[in-house]
Amino acid sequence: MSDLAISVEDVHKRYRLGTIGSGLIADEVKAIYARMTGKTDPRLSIDQEKDMQRQGMDFWSLRGVSFDVKKGEILGVVGHNGAGKSTLLKLLSRITLPTKGTIKMTGKVSSLLEVGTGFHPELTGIENIYLNGSIMGMRRAEITARLDEIIEFSGIEHHIDTPIKRYSSGMKVRLGFAVAAHLEPDILILDEVLAVGDAEFQKKCLGKMQEVSTKEGRTVIFVSHNLAAVKTLCNRAILLDKGAVTFQGDTTDTINYYLKGDTEARNYRHFGKEFDTDEFKLDEISFNPVGGSIDDALDEYQTIEIHLKIHMKRNGARRRVNFTVQDDHGVVLFVFSSARSDVKLHDGLNHLVCTFPQGFLNIGNYFLSMHLFEDDKSLLYNFPNMAAMQIQEGERAIGKWMGREPGFIKPRFEWSNSAE
Amino acid sequence: MIDMTKVNLENDHVQHWDVVVSPDQPWWNLDLKEIWQYRDLLFLLVRRDLLAIYKQTVLGPLWQLVQPLLTSLMFAFVFGIMGRMAAEGIPSTLFYMAAVVPWIFFANVLNKTSTTLVTNASLMTKVYFPRLIAPLATTLSTAVSSLIQLALFFIIALGYRLLGGYAWSLDLSILMLPVLLLILVGLGFGLGVIVSAMTTRFRDLAFLVGFGVQLLMYMSPVIFPLDRVEPGSNLRLALELNPMTPVIEGFRAVLIGTYVEWSTLLYSFGWMVGVILVGLAMFRRVERTYVDVV
Numbered sequence: 043m044s045d046l047a048i049s050v051e052d053v054h055k056r057y058r059l060g061t062i063g064s065g066l067i068a069d070e071v072k073a074i075y076a077r078m079t080g081k082t083d084p085r086l087s088i089d090q091e092k093d094m095q096r097q098g099m100d101f102w103s104l105r106g107v108s109f110d111v112k113k114g115e116i117l118g119v120v121g122h123n124g125a126g127k128s129t130l131l132k133l134l135s136r137i138t139l140p141t142k143g144t145i146k147m148t149g150k151v152s153s154l155l156e157v158g159t160g161f162h163p164e165l166t167g168i169e170n171i172y173l174n175g176s177i178m179g180m181r182r183a184e185i186t187a188r189l190d191e192i193i194e195f196s197g198i199e200h201h202i203d204t205p206i207k208r209y210s211s212g213m214k215v216r217l218g219f220a221v222a223a224h225l226e227p228d229i230l231i232l233d234e235v236l237a238v239g240d241a242e243f244q245k246k247c248l249g250k251m252q253e254v255s256t257k258e259g260r261t262v263i264f265v266s267h268n269l270a271a272v273k274t275l276c277n278r279a280i281l282l283d284k285g286a287v288t289f290q291g292d293t294t295d296t297i298n299y300y301l302k303g304d305t306e307a308r309n310y311r312h313f314g315k316e317f318d319t320d321e322f323k324l325d326e327i328s329f330n331p332v333g334g335s336i337d338d339a340l341d342e343y344q345t346i347e348i349h350l351k352i353h354m355k356r357n358g359a360r361r362r363v364n365f366t367v368q369d370d371h372g373v374v375l376f377v378f379s380s381a382r383s384d385v386k387l388h389d390g391l392n393h394l395v396c397t398f399p400q401g402f403l404n405i406g407n408y409f410l411s412m413h414l415f416e417d418d419k420s421l422l423y424n425f426p427n428m429a430a431m432q433i434q435e436g437e438r439a440i441g442k443w444m445g446r447e448p449g450f451i452k453p454r455f456e457w458s459n460s461a462e
Numbered sequence: 463m464i465d466m467t468k469v470n471l472e473n474d475h476v477q478h479w480d481v482v483v484s485p486d487q488p489w490w491n492l493d494l495k496e497i498w499q500y501r502d503l504l505f506l507l508v509r510r511d512l513l514a515i516y517k518q519t520v521l522g523p524l525w526q527l528v529q530p531l532l533t534s535l536m537f538a539f540v541f542g543i544m545g546r547m548a549a550e551g552i553p554s555t556l557f558y559m560a561a562v563v564p565w566i567f568f569a570n571v572l573n574k575t576s577t578t579l580v581t582n583a584s585l586m587t588k589v590y591f592p593r594l595i596a597p598l599a600t601t602l603s604t605a606v607s608s609l610i611q612l613a614l615f616f617i618i619a620l621g622y623r624l625l626g627g628y629a630w631s632l633d634l635s636i637l638m639l640p641v642l643l644l645i646l647v648g649l650g651f652g653l654g655v656i657v658s659a660m661t662t663r664f665r666d667l668a669f670l671v672g673f674g675v676q677l678l679m680y681m682s683p684v685i686f687p688l689d690r691v692e693p694g695s696n697l698r699l700a701l702e703l704n705p706m707t708p709v710i711e712g713f714r715a716v717l718i719g720t721y722v723e724w725s726t727l728l729y730s731f732g733w734m735v736g737v738i739l740v741g742l743a744m745f746r747r748v749e750r751t752y753v754d755v756v
Binding site: 132136140143146153155156159162176177179181182205 | 506
């Protein structure tokens with residue numbers, strides 16, 4: 043028994059940038075006439091492809107993507123914007139064809155790129171259940187068999203005979219998802235749009251996805267930016283970069299590899315002559331997750347140490363270091379200072395370590411500015427935006443919300459219940 | 463779409479694939495089996511189109527009757543009474559309705575089908591289904607609503623008879639009506655699919671279609687009966703080349719008993735088969751990648 047569900051072989055996809063041809067029949071007729079009389083097509087040179095590339099008219103969204111997915115596997119696809127994730131999704135969903143290469147799948151394939159595809163505003167809830175269900179590939183008899191379940195799942199029994207133009211957007215989403223949840227494909231292709239939205243919807247969505255995948259033989263491909271969701275749900279992941287698979291393997295390994303490109307620059311910064319004065323020389327700053335490698339991305343549940351190496355040339359004992367933490371918009375979130383502890387600087391090399399409590403920072407980007415004070419009162423130097431920290435989503439339990447909580451810090455305060 | 467050639471070398475086992483997506487899809491590979499599997503979707507899309515027409519307006523399908531009625535009355539007045547172009551012995555209104563109703567039928571099928579890839583773009587960029595379902599659904603729903611217009615003819619004709627204005631009656635040639643309807647819908651569908659495939663590349667074509675259909679009408683016997691035109695003349699030749707000419711003449715023969723050479727209908731049938739084959743081939747070429755450009 044062979045156990046592959048999907049086989050993607052050397053898939054390329056080309057998009058033409060700008061206008062497709064000139065859109066005018068006259069030009070097309072000229073081209074055909076030229077071809078017939080054996081002259082060169084006035085629009086193209088001999089080597090069409092190279093010429094188009096030179097003119098920058100071609101864009102290869104995928105360049106030779108190959109991977110296999112086993113039956114029952116949940117494969118995550120991660121990558122930056124423009125890496126080709128959406129294109130791969132479209133090809134797997136058979137919305138468009140590859141320019142080159144083959145995709146083979148076995149069993150019934152359903153793809154969920156949005157909920158409620160094909161809803162017609164004039165039709166009632168029930169009429170739309172049938173319409174949407176059949177568009178998603180269900181037979182009418184299947185929908186009839188599951189109609190009661192679908193209506194119950196949607197939670198809008200009372201309005202099911204009302205035209206959906208009178209529905210709120212939330213009701214439409216619920217109805218659409220109720221239909222989607224009752225598809226029973228062998229292969230499910232899921233877009234990340236389903237993992238956003240309100241917490242309740244997300245929970246339903248991801249819970250359903252897990253349910254689908256735990257059933258025997260169900261295969262899921264999940265394309266997402268939400269690394270928390272990918273980490274939680276997928277057992278394997280592939281990384282797309284500039285239209286090619288650059289890494290595939292265990293989800294954690296893939297995500298670490300994916301984030302490395304950013305983190306090497308962010309977690310560690312060595313300074314040359316940038317901050318070298320008569321008073322001191324700043325050597326390096328780094329952010330180390332406790333129990334992890336400096337090469338790994340920092341996640342929201344870790345204990346993070348900030349290491350600062352600074353060489354004091356004179357008056358070291360009178361100096362203090364302080365950091366200002368800002369968000370993406372430059373808003374100062376908080377300040378922390380060596381003056382509030384007993385740590386002293388001295389002449390020569392200093393290696394300061396400041397530890398953030400476990401899980402202190404929320405997911406996000408943080409920009410650090412450093413200040414050097416003398417005698418706890420006068421500012422000597424200001425180093426604006428000298429380092430950046432990127433905190434990623436950690437792995438969460440299934441059924442938990444996958445989004446980002448508001449705020450920037452998540453301090454763990456002491457809690458108790460005095461009634462006991 | 464079954465590929466049995468892939469051999470899994472490790473297990474020495476032939477892997478079975480249900481779906482094979484590759485750029486080399488021969489145009490003759492219509493995959494009718496898959497369309498049959500999606501017949502429920504076809505039915506529901508037709509139902510959607512019809513329900514949407516009924517629900518959006520107060521008078522619903524009655525509006526459908528206004529266009530052929532007004533057009534027929536206008537033609538009867540301008541060409542029939544003032545131009546004396548209608549056949550003699552038949553009320554002008556009936557004479558024109560017998561041709562205007564099928565012509566509008568044909569024009570509607572052609573026009574609606576030709577925009578089907580554009581009007582269904584929001585579906586086609588989000589989900590896969592055999593693309594041919596969309597023009598098929600449009601053609602069928604347009605055909606169903608056009609049949610109501612045909613019913614209008616019978617009501618008006620019956621009115622003439624009851625009021626004693628004209629001794630209208632039907633004969634056995636009514637049996638040809640399904641054949642005429644088939645050729646009419648087939649021609650409209652085939653030409654519509656050709657246009658829909660071409661408009662994905664040439665946007666300017668869409669503007670020409672409406673005009674072209676009108677031009678085609680003046681080159682057909684909608685305005686005057688074919689036997690009024692001198693045999694052998696250029697105008698006669700132009701009329702005879704139009705595949706809709708035998709269809710329109712046929713409708714008149716069935717509905718009001720004028721004469722038609724039924725064998726000319728074979729010419730129309732040939733055209734129908736031709737445009738459907740060419741249309742399907744062209745549609746097949748553009749259907750799977752047109753979403754890249756819409």
